[in-house]
Amino acid sequence: MGVFLQYTVIGLTVGSFYALVALGYTIVYGIIRLINFAQGDLSMVGAFLGWTLLVSFGFEHLPIYIALVIAFVIPMIGTAVINIGILQFAYKPLLRRSLLAILITALGMSLLLQNASELIWGPAIQAYPPNLLPLSGFFVGPVHVTYVQIALVIASLLLMGGLVAFIQGTTMGTAMRALAVDHDAARLMGINVDAVIRIAFVLGAMLAAASGVMLGIYYVQIQFTMGFLLGLRAFTAAVLGGIGNIPGAMAGGLLIGLLEAYTTGYLSGTWEDVVVFGVLITVLIVKPTGLFGERVAERM
């Protein structure tokens, strides 16, 4: 039982990272029906930007709170700019063309981010400062919980809360929800569709970057290839929760995190991806609308 709970703690921590990336998928898909393959790679770029600031620029030696704020905020802004660039340059001209064309382009952007990052930061594994946050923790019964885990989960929850508040509480959020239902009607109501799409890409990139930095802090090691699997798991989470469904993406992320932790713990790490893909394929075949129902309809 103790072991099980321990895995649960790990799963929830990792799951909260997945949830953040999954939210990016879900927001963008909800609005323009595009699987932004680059989502996981944006997370990787965020992780590397954070690493550059902390290690290369030496911000890790600043007081911890200032260092953390810098390490989160600047990568979030940086990846948002990159994602807007991708949108304007690559996706925008294709939005009226076939789904196939835009999917292939999205795949190309993912590949581009990966290999450009390899060129910039090198193929080697880089390490986050290991002692950024206190490594110690405490026991709750038999379960060991670290302060890092608590801090990261709280940070994820804050980001998710902020996102929900934005979407439910602001005019822009309302416009996003309207657009998810009907583009033309939204446009006729005077909503600036392009602006809303841009906001969706900004939000998606910011969440991805934040999760990338968190992964760096949690696992310490980062590499330019990390975005591929991260993206796939997060996409699985988004589909599991029902694509376009924001609470669904959060729940899906946590579920995938748990699944991964249990598989690694009880089975073996080599099967972890097979299990995740198995879940993805099963969900898509058996219940393509996800566990909690999707919020979008396919365009005919």
Next chain:
Amino acid sequence: MRDRFNRTPFWSRVIVVLALIGATVVFNGDDYVTSVAVSVATYAMLGLGLNIVVGYAGLLDLGYAAFFAIGAYTSALLMTQAHWTFFATLPFAVLFTGTAGAILGYPTLRLRSDYLAIVTLGFGEMTRITFNNWEYAGGPNGILNIPWPNFFGYELSTQADFFVVGLVLLAIAMIFAHHLDHSRLGRGWVAIKDDEFAAESVGVPSLRLKLLAYVMGGMWGGLAGAFFATRIGAIDPTSFTFQLSVLVLIVIVLGGTGSLPGVLLGALVVVGLPEVLRQFADQRLLFFAVLLVGMMLLRPQGLWPRIRRKPKPFYGLQEEEPEDVAARILREHQAQIVERDLRHTAAGHKSSSAGDVLLEVHGVTQQFGGLRAVDNVSFQVRRGEIFSIIGPNGGGKTTLFNCITGVQRPRRGRILFDGRSVVGLRPHVVVARGIGRTFQGIRLFKNMAVFENVMVGLYPRHRTMTWQAMLHTPGERKDELRTLQESRRWLSFVGLESLAGRLATELSYADQRRVEIARALAAHPHLVLFDEPAAGMNPTEKLELMGIIRKIRDLGITVVLIEHDMSLVMRVSDRIAVLDHGVLIALDKPAAIQQNPAVIEAYLGREDDELGAVQEA
């Protein structure tokens, strides 16, 4: 000269070109150049297979490397464990991957296309990981010491030998792919890519065709995999990564999706360029990524685009005898119906021409959320009549059509056609049973010529098998010619023979509607459902339409019509049903409908514009 070359059969052109390339490389190239050429041939084979899936059928497959892997492992295991020769393993490698394609495709091809891309990606990775964990196949070390192919005692071992084998396999793969593309299957794929819903509704079995593309793609991949295994002599899971799937995708995007010479060119670039630019080898993926995005944005048709030769309608057909077309069609149609009846009775059903009632709708209810679009509607359509359904917008008329044609499954109720239930059948099966339809909003295949649109309508009546299409057998050629001939007859039946070669979208609105009618008729239905055929037509065109509808009835085909134009409905119909808010409020002869208080009230109550029309007509 060039013209003469283009007129020779495709297979002879492929053989000439590949033989020239082969001779040039083998006699002039050193070992290094030849080995690069072998790799180009391998990628070209992979590209040909993926091209069937992506280029022809329009399905994005991101796990294509899995088929390559399965082919390679099948062949390698048979050679090392069972000591078969390479050529003996080939059919099995191809068969195995084809089966794998069917097993994967069957449950997943119903998915929308973007999900399918992700599922295939997952399948590709799972396959690789499975081989990685599978001890019998060597686990991460893979299979070593795969023997060289032995050809009647002669061991093929030099790069030149492999290149010749590779070219032969490539030639076969190319010729078969070309034949498929130019058969009814190719036409079906183009239709599905254009508008899957319309294709299914006029009789194209879309799921089966997509599955077929998948299986074919898998088989080509398996062929390439087997060739790869014997050529390298050792395989391991790292040869079959996601990266390979992406590279093959780049081959076809670069060359031009759907284009066979494009695939060769794409393979040459993807394999050759990193060899030429050795010093940038580390950045080759970055380069390809830029190329991929750049191509999609600037030249989506590829470097060597698929040539859509201006379609020559009725090319190679003999002039028909100056017999009256209508009489000829009538004869053909009756023969068709007799033939279908024979099959019908042979299958143990009641003879279909018996009985007065052709279509029986009984207590049909369809509900969307809280809205009852069709509420407990019952009526019978008699054989040979023109039956109209009228009523205000939102009355449930099109929903009823969708229930009859298998697009939707009604919540409750029975629909009997020819005495047999059609509820729960897929739309293309309903077409094969003998119900044709047109659409409220025109749904022609935009990338096809008019006569090709009608040929798609003939899809359910093809009698040839896939292997015949692949080999382009005389039987298949005859079948195609017959299809062409019939499409011409149906076009002349609706008066559009002279526009046969135009693209469907170039036609006027009224003419597009007529093409839809010809496409529906081409399947030789017993019953046609026309959804607002007169919408957007001027009075002259409406008159012509009325003439066509009567002509159709004279062929013995029963017509059910949804129409808002009251003068047309009143003049052409034998009986009229009125649907209001999903409820059948009247069913009678035109004259009686005009006097029916319930109908008048239904229109009066809403102060509908159509009221005037009802009384005027």
